Amino acid sequence: MTRLLKLVAVIAVVAAVAVLFRAWWQRETVQSRDVTPIVATLRTEPESFNRLVTASSAVDVITNLIHAPLVKVDRQTGALMPWLAERWEQVDAGIEAGPEADAEAKASAYQPAYRLHLRPGLRFSDGTPFTSADVVFTFRALYDERVNSALASGLRVDGLPLTVTAENDLTVRVEFPAPYGPGLAMLDPLPILPRHRLEQALAEGRLAEAWAASAPPESIVGLGPFVVSEVRAGESMTFARNPHYFRRDDQGALPRIDRLIVRVVPDQSAEMVQLESGAADLVTSGLRAEDIAAFQTLEQQGRVRLHRVGIGLDPNALWFNLKAGAPPSIDRPWLQRRELRQAISRAVNRQRMIDTVFLGEAEPVITPVTPGHGAWHAADVRPPAHNLAEAGRLLAALGLEDRNGDGIREDANGREARIAILTQRGHTIRERMTSVIQEDLRRAGIAVDVVPLEVGALIARIGSGDYDAVLFGLQSSAADPALNLDFWLPRGAFHFWNPAQPAPATEWEAALASLMDRVARLSDQQERYSAFHRVQRLFAQELPAIYFAAPRVVFATSARIEGIKPAVTMPHVLWMPDTLLVAGR
Amino acid sequence: MGTGLIFTKHEKIRPVPIFIRKLAAGALFVALVSTAALLLARRAPGDYTDTLRAARVSSDTIERERRRLYLDRSLPDLSLIWLSGLARLDLGTSYRFDRPVRSLLVERAPRTFALVGAALVLAFAAGIVWGTSLARGPRLIRAPLSALASLSLAMPSIVVLFALLLVATRTGWLGAGDQSIVIPLLGIAALVVPAAAALARMHAQALDEALVQPWAIASAARGVPQRQLVWKRGMRVAATRVASIAPLVAANVIGASLLVEVVTGWAGLGRLTLDALVARDVFLVAGCTATVSAAVALLAILSDAVVVLLDPRIAAHEIQPGMISGGAR
């Protein structure tokens, strides 16, 4: 009797545990019974499905999955690939300078134009045919002031929009307002939007809300290889094959996989654990240096594949708020002085940072241009040697001296030289870099408060201009600096130390702007390189942002994934998601 | 039942109205706690729309958002909106996730309750076996079991979790199994250890006390086997004590689960609460708090019910008519 009771009790306990775990368990088994979709991870959730409205790396990845541009830049070779446009030719601009104008004036008045031939018979994911009207609509939305598009400034030349007209259903004419070095490569980030879905929202000025992250999945329509099939806020997104996708390879229609799951994993360590255990196939970021050794072992076991793609193009930067009259600079004017930044560049021991944070897997740099940029990189622009004494002299010149012998410098009024550096919480590399900077600056007599913030809060603080200094990184998707004018030009939105200047605020930034203008306009590649080398010299001298180290990018994917075209820029894999496939299927 | 002979019969009690009163008190408790959290989150420096402003959203849209999310209301207004919504189980909208709070809670809370529930069930099972062995097991194992209980009792779950993770990485379990299963299981184990030890101690003590009561000595004299005395009669008395302490143990496990969820990457209520607090997501904060306090209040009521059912000497009206009782008495 008692035995029976005990048995019943044991069974009851086991059953209770089983019931409590059922929901979770079921989900896991459903996933594994399925045809094992590829699982990728993202660190943050995309804020919207419309790249025009929101600029973030997560939105960028999602855009690559569900939308398609007219032309695409090959991230491995830099070559321009036909995409929605199958071919194009340069056509006469139609505006001629007078016969009396000299050659120079002729060249600058010259307005290049292209005729793009769209692929015939393409359909959006909802089956609606794709025509030149969608292209014209996309450009209209892009330049609409109410949309206030984050992409718009990157798709202007000299602040002027491109003129896009439909010649017929399958031909569009794109006119540049001025000569532009990279040419059509400029169109790479622009996803073509469905006019039939968004025209009304645009007319009502609600484009931003139309494809918010909470929009029903079926309302999001694109030309990309996948369609959104399910969104679990804060957790995951499932993408299904777009049956109307246009690309094929010699084995048939692309993409070859039916489903792709993008999981939101805010923590880098958790991301690595998932990759290591096979729970994820692709992760957003490269390997941290401390992971490389372990992943080499895993590679030998045949569980993952390592991709060594070279020196990264997007090193992290430390920059100060250089907006004139920024609140922090009112009682600490030295915060905006060039000498401070030069002192920091000398006080921080780059080699120690590389050895500690990157375990040796990085190159010292001083500008955002790294050896990974190839010919664009000016080899003569090198960071200064670590020199605490020189840093001390520069700081003393700013009036910062240790007046009370506590090891921390004070300004003339006896105020401590104290800087708050904001950085991204949970981003191990950035957190550790900030700690190294903090320690090295302490040795130089500057107190640093590290303020780790969630990425959203950090971007908010940068946007509001309420900060002393920030350690953060921006991702650049292309080596050609003319595609990154938003960063280089003082009027750009990502000229982050002092963004969106109506006119260059300083003399050197005016010089920067005119040099970058040459980089953007010239068509002779050698001249473009040499102009950009001058930009780097100027940058290293003025140091609006201080760069320390550019890591060598190593990333890993699960061994079962094939069809990868690894790129040095992020997203390393998902820039080209349609060729992915699972080995042996 | 046989125990009727031993216990003096009490007048018939009417537990139902008292439990209704307790439910009402519980509801009041949930309302008060969640409103307090709501107001705290609203008064906290920073505001959700700061992020919008930085994202270059037009000021019109921000104003509209503020209206839609009730950010333009005064604190008393906000409390009323929250309370009237709570009564209808309409918990408002989360700013950060741009979704109804209720749907978020429905998604995340079961994950936490699965973690905590599994841990509690296992802790009770282990605690009763452990406690019985402590009180009546062979002398040889009693001393080590008792030392182990003292040690486990003092170990916070987070420490146990790190110890388990260390063992798992050293032995290679982690590489072997699917980590999305192994790591949450380690999390449960980490929650079980201190809770089971506490319950074991409690159970052992109650059992010891019960078995020197006159009825137990009399039963033993009558020839009721020791085994039956411990497992059947003693258990009943001891279980009453353990049931009454349950809400306290549960509160501890829920508290410990916060960090366990974060470390194991378990997307439950803990992570959600943290996100909500940091994002100043006022309604989500209140929703999470309401869920936790409701769970705690329900457990307290449940534990009272079990106590009354198990021990007829304690009439329902003896249980404090306060919001909670159980271990806090």
Place this chain on the structure above:
Amino acid sequence: MARRAGLTLAGLLALLMMLGDRVAPNSAAEQFADRAWAPPMPLRLDGAAVIAHPLRMHDRLGRTFREDTSQRIEIDWFSRGRLIATRASDPEPLLLFGADTLGRDVLARVAGAARWSLGVAVTGSLLAIALGALFGAIAASGSRLVDRLVVASATALATLPIVYIVLTLRAALPLVMAPRDVFIALALLFGIVGWPLTARGVRGILMRERALDYAQAARAAGASRLRLMTVHLLPATSGFLVTQFLILVPGFLLSEVTLSFLGLGFPEPTPSWGTMLQDASNVRVIADAPWMLAPAAAIAVTSLALHLAAGRPLLSGGAPYTPPGSVARGAPSPRSASSRSSR
């Protein structure tokens, strides 16, 4: 015996709390080049002297180090203001507990963190005890309003998870604060969260004591209410207050660890057991550098010491349990007697 061991350990921890990183040969903030991820250095006996050999990096990417037996680091005790020190002339750092991912001395950080983590828990507990005694006395001396407040808040707080309460209250303050402000804020929060349980206990004891002969006698002799409370009755609660203190500290320590772990506690480079644990909370660190789990060990030792010192079981998380139910109330545990007599 166990209790004495606990008290001794607790005393040692109090000493550690006051000394901070002065027990270690290095300062908690210093980052040593080429020492990131370095393992603990074993101490060796060389004749009568205790020495260690410096570590040399063998493989930076794989983070392997080798002992350089050709050189020695001599250990000095109680010199240069440190408990364990190296010779001033010795350029090699002595890393007894190894180094963290930035090349900082883990021993120095664990010890330095005691000052913050343990310090804030102790300060908060003292505050809670003081407030609890005060409110308990007021409640017992007949203020019905305070009495109800004490009972209601104590009952509510006993059921809610302390960590959630502290987290919600902490998040209502600015998210980023200087270490000193964090210390003050957390100590105050702990005081606020901790007082009701103490007050309820004090109230109970005072009410019982008041009925006893000596209190009646004192009152008959004309002692004022205040004097009766402070001189005659409050001393009776001292034993309870000490136990209550020992119970509160581990709970608040855990709250601090949780907050720091979640980034709402002490900021870098202030060492705290929570932030250190956060740095270690990644499978790679646990697998490759288990010495970085030293803060977990410190938390475990502290918790164990205080539990043993308190001398009675309490639930992790800091809530004490009083044997409930009318049967056992006030009865001494008859365990040792009963287990013998029943056989």
